[in-house]
Amino acid sequence: MRDQTPLRLLLTLCGALLVLAAATACAGPREAAVDLDALLSGTQAPTAEQPTAAPTEVTQPRPTSAPRAEVVPVLDENCVNCHTNQEMLMTLATEAEEPLSTGEGWGSVPPMEAWEKVLISKEAVTTGVHAFISCTDCHGGNDVEDMEEAHVGLIADPSDAPTSVCGECHTDVQAAHNGSLHQTLAGFDTALHQRSIPENHPALDEMQANNCSSCHASCGDCHISQPMPVGGGLLAGHQFVQEPPMTQTCTACHGSRVGNEYTGGNEGIPADVHFTQGEMTCVACHNGNEMHGQGLAVSHRFQGTRTPRCESCHEAALTVAAGIEEHTIHGQDVACQVCHSVEYTNCSGCHVQQTEDGVPYYEMDPSWMEFRIGLNTNRTPERPWQYILVRHVPITPDSFDFYGENLLPNFNARPTWLETTPHNIQRVTPQAERCENCHGNPDIFLTLDAVAEDELEANRSVIVSEPPSLTLLDQVQRAPQDEPQQPTSED
Numbered sequence: 001m002r003d004q005t006p007l008r009l010l011l012t013l014c015g016a017l018l019v020l021a022a023a024t025a026c027a028g029p030r031e032a033a034v035d036l037d038a039l040l041s042g043t044q045a046p047t048a049e050q051p052t053a054a055p056t057e058v059t060q061p062r063p064t065s066a067p068r069a070e071v072v073p074v075l076d077e078n079c080v081n082c083h084t085n086q087e088m089l090m091t092l093a094t095e096a097e098e099p100l101s102t103g104e105g106w107g108s109v110p111p112m113e114a115w116e117k118v119l120i121s122k123e124a125v126t127t128g129v130h131a132f133i134s135c136t137d138c139h140g141g142n143d144v145e146d147m148e149e150a151h152v153g154l155i156a157d158p159s160d161a162p163t164s165v166c167g168e169c170h171t172d173v174q175a176a177h178n179g180s181l182h183q184t185l186a187g188f189d190t191a192l193h194q195r196s197i198p199e200n201h202p203a204l205d206e207m208q209a210n211n212c213s214s215c216h217a218s219c220g221d222c223h224i225s226q227p228m229p230v231g232g233g234l235l236a237g238h239q240f241v242q243e244p245p246m247t248q249t250c251t252a253c254h255g256s257r258v259g260n261e262y263t264g265g266n267e268g269i270p271a272d273v274h275f276t277q278g279e280m281t282c283v284a285c286h287n288g289n290e291m292h293g294q295g296l297a298v299s300h301r302f303q304g305t306r307t308p309r310c311e312s313c314h315e316a317a318l319t320v321a322a323g324i325e326e327h328t329i330h331g332q333d334v335a336c337q338v339c340h341s342v343e344y345t346n347c348s349g350c351h352v353q354q355t356e357d358g359v360p361y362y363e364m365d366p367s368w369m370e371f372r373i374g375l376n377t378n379r380t381p382e383r384p385w386q387y388i389l390v391r392h393v394p395i396t397p398d399s400f401d402f403y404g405e406n407l408l409p410n411f412n413a414r415p416t417w418l419e420t421t422p423h424n425i426q427r428v429t430p431q432a433e434r435c436e437n438c439h440g441n442p443d444i445f446l447t448l449d450a451v452a453e454d455e456l457e458a459n460r461s462v463i464v465s466e467p468p469s470l471t472l473l474d475q476v477q478r479a480p481q482d483e484p485q486q487p488t489s490e491d
Helices: 009-020 022-027 036-041 077-083 086-095 122-126 135-139 171-177 186-195 198-211 219-223 246-253 255-263 288-292 325-330 336-340 453-459 472-478
Strands: 344-346 350-354 360-364 368-370 373-375 387-392 417-419
Touching: 077 086, 077 135, 171 219, 171 288, 186 198, 198 350, 198 360, 246 255, 255 344, 336 387, 344 387
Parallel strands: none
Antiparallel strands: 344 368, 350 360, 373 387, 387 417
């Protein structure tokens, strides 16, 4: 379980402000409080301007409820009085002795003020899909005026497993999500345990709990708030956002590689054609079932059913009738990205540590841009290709030495260049312009001289000993034709 949950923003804000004699802040003059009757009737707006409603909102009530023509709000008066009062929240945030961090994550996320992160909108408490559920039903705590007492027993993130209340209504989604990689981070265990031994697993588990687990995603991380690694903050005033905004949720966590590749954040490298021409967001390809883990209980993202699939949209382009010779020749031997991706980020190493005060942090070695084709070590009917793209991952034998010596004694049991699916797809790429740009070109293959000497043993299974060359017939067919001779005066 991580140390700070995604909606810990509620507890973080209010907890930091308790030192300001919070009781008087909430139990003081009622002039600043919201008139609930007026709020419900629409004759009085909240104290200050509220966040806009989510772009897409679920309108169905909880499955166990009888159909209703309209939502009947169930309000916790004191919770609403504080969290819809922008002026009060701004004052408390300004007077706080400890500045509230905006958070820094993997992606670039628009900054939010501390008060803005916990400001609830009028729509959320009157017409929102969860407005018929009281605050304390999900968050616990107490609906009283005294702030300190109000937050006793507060559940900052009600969607966080294993205590999630989302499953009371969304049983199928919650059950699947509890086993999804977003929740379990099982991919870390798969990789690290393969490089280690059982005796070292407890130390690695401690390392992950301190340095890695804050990046897991609960339901609220996508549908209610921004992820905690980028500072948290409500997406739309506590409205339920059915289709999570890409730049505030997806690339907030998957920003340094996927986000930059997809949106063109790497200098000199174009954005993905699906972004520039299709204006597609992540959920256009990665659907809800995949995100929730429904039917995809796996221990690694390259395990099990391949989803999404390029063929889902481009099936016609792979047929003989399409007349694309390269697709006909390479279809089952070369992954789509090998021909249609361009350079992408590769990472050196990551070193996790803690400060003298016990605060976890990490240091990353410099990354670089490179394009490398390697061998597929997982050839199955789902992934039949011989050649795939590989990316260097941030791991070294001493990455976790802070937690114990030689925690990765089987470091070479797993490659440091692993299968990757870059999100920078182009229709035309340098390696696809001419056959010779790929065939016989060692510069784009993971050859021996492209791998660090101390990592050769780990990567032998993915190293391409000799790049494939054109056959003699191909060379003859593709050789430029001799220019016709010009007639001479003697002819």
